[in-house]
Amino acid sequence: MLAEGSSKASELIGRGSNYYAMHIKGQELYETLRGSIGWCLGTTTSTRGGGHTTGTVIDSRAGYDENDANKARQIYGITSPHLPLEYDGKAKMVLYMEALHRVSNSLGICHMNTIWWDIALMDIVDMAELYSAATGWETTDEDLKIIAMKQINLEKALNLRHTKFDRKDDLPTLRDFSEPIPEGKLSGWKLDENKFNKVLDEYYELHGWDKETSYPTRETLVNLGLKYVADELGKNGKIS
Numbered sequence: 001m002l003a004e005g006s007s008k009a010s011e012l013i014g015r016g017s018n019y020y021a022m023h024i025k026g027q028e029l030y031e032t033l034r035g036s037i038g039w040c041l042g043t044t045t046s047t048r049g050g051g052h053t054t055g056t057v058i059d060s061r062a063g064y065d066e067n068d069a070n071k072a073r074q075i076y077g078i079t080s081p082h083l084p085l086e087y088d089g090k091a092k093m094v095l096y097m098e099a100l101h102r103v104s105n106s107l108g109i110c111h112m113n114t115i116w117w118d119i120a121l122m123d124i125v126d127m128a129e130l131y132s133a134a135t136g137w138e139t140t141d142e143d144l145k146i147i148a149m150k151q152i153n154l155e156k157a158l159n160l161r162h163t164k165f166d167r168k169d170d171l172p173t174l175r176d177f178s179e180p181i182p183e184g185k186l187s188g189w190k191l192d193e194n195k196f197n198k199v200l201d202e203y204y205e206l207h208g209w210d211k212e213t214s215y216p217t218r219e220t221l222v223n224l225g226l227k228y229v230a231d232e233l234g235k236n237g238k239i240s
Contacts, residue, residue, distance in 0.1 A: 001013070005023065005026060005028060006020075006021040006022060006023055006028060007021050007023045007026045008026075009021070018174075019174050019175060020175070021173075022173055022175065023049070023050060023173070024043065024044055024046065024049045024050035024169070024172075024173075025046075025048075025049035025050070025159075025163075025165060025169050026049060027048065027049025027050045027051065028050065029043075029050040029173070030050070031043065031050070031052060033172045033173070033176045033191070034176055034181050034186075034189070034190065034191060035084060035085070035181065035186050035189070036057075036058075036059060036084040036085075037059075037084065037085065037086065037087050037090045037196070037199065038056065038057030038058075038059045038084065038090045038093050038094060038097075039052065039056045039057060039058070039059070039084070040172060040176075040191065040196070041055075041056075041057075041090055041091065041094050041196075041199060041200070041203065042054070042055035042056030042057055042094045042097060042098075043055075043056055044170050044171060044172055045094070045170045045200075045203060047152065047155035047156055047158075047159055048155075053101060053111060054098065054101050054102075055094050055095075055097045055098040055101060056094070056097065056116075057081075057090065057093045057094060057097050057116075058116060058117065059081060059082060059083070059084045059090075059093065068082065068119045068120070069081060069082040071119050071120075072115075072119050075096065075115065075119075075123055076089065076092055076093050076096055077092060078092055078093065081093060085186075085189065087192075087195045087196070087198070087199050090199055091199050091200075091202035091203040091206055092202075092206065094203060095203070095206050095207070096124075097116060098148065098152055099124060099144070099145045099148035099149065100114060100115070100116060100123065100124055100127075100148075101116070102147075102148040102151045102152065103124055103127050103144045103145075103147070103148055104122075104127065106147075106151075107127060107130070107131065109122065109127065123141075124141040124144055124145065125141045127141070127144060128140050128141040128143065128144050131144070146224070149207075149224060150224050150225070150226065152207075153207075153216055153220070153221060153224055153226060153229070154226070154229065156209075156216060157216070157221075157226075157229045157232070157233055157238075160215065160233055160236070160238040161232070161233070161236065161238070165214070166213050166214050166215070167200070167211075167212065167213060167214040169214075170200060170214055171196075171197075171200070172191060172196070176190075176191055177190070177191050177193045177196075178190070207220070208220030208223075209240070210240030212240075213240060215233070215238055215239055215240045216230075216233070216239060216240065217239070217240045218230045218234070218239055218240070221233075221239075
């Protein structure tokens with residue numbers, strides 16, 4: 001029974017056991033969601049389910065000084081990128097990291113050689129320079145971001161074609177909303193459901209997705225050159 005995963009096991013067991021099934025979109029969670037809003041949002045909205053390599057933000061690394069914070073402000077365009085418990089701006093940070101991760105995956109660059117790991121390392125601007133030098137095709141960071149957004153919208157469309165995922169599947173688990181951190185420096189802290197939902201609203205707005213369903217809008221897909229995807233999702237009623 002457990003070999004099917006905690007989500008399926010809780011369906012079979014019943015009796016409220018779903019409360020203890022720690023997963024996102026059926027994918028087991030092997031990490032905590034509490035204590036960092038950027039990490040949490042990037043994990044819950046991941047198109048492949050719980051996982052931290054498709055958009056999470058390391059916003060609480062030791063040694064994050066004011067110089068690091070200033071560089072992060074320039075990159076993300078927000079005021080407090082280095083405060084893990086701050087909700088404001090985290091949707092913008094996750095959007096940037098979603099692009100960074102997809103570009104680095106496409107170029108074969110380890111995430112630990114990028115600003116995901118250390119703000120002093122490579123960002124998308126550096127990757128654009130690297131790609132331009134290697135190929136001879138002048139490419140900007142904005143070009144790479146557009147390509148990354150095509151990727152994430154294709155991933156989203158694949159999920160919508162084969163699953164019933166919607167907004168509820170981009171939320172943390174019931175336990176993460178209900179139980180405070182039991183000990184340590186953050187003892188007593190827990191996620192605020194209302195604040196997190198506002199961050200999720202902003203996340204959808206930045207992507208051009210519907211806030212009620214999480215579905216992409218036709219306009220967003222067409223603008224990315226994905227009209228055929230919009231038409232396909234339209235057949236299944238999975239587009240806004």
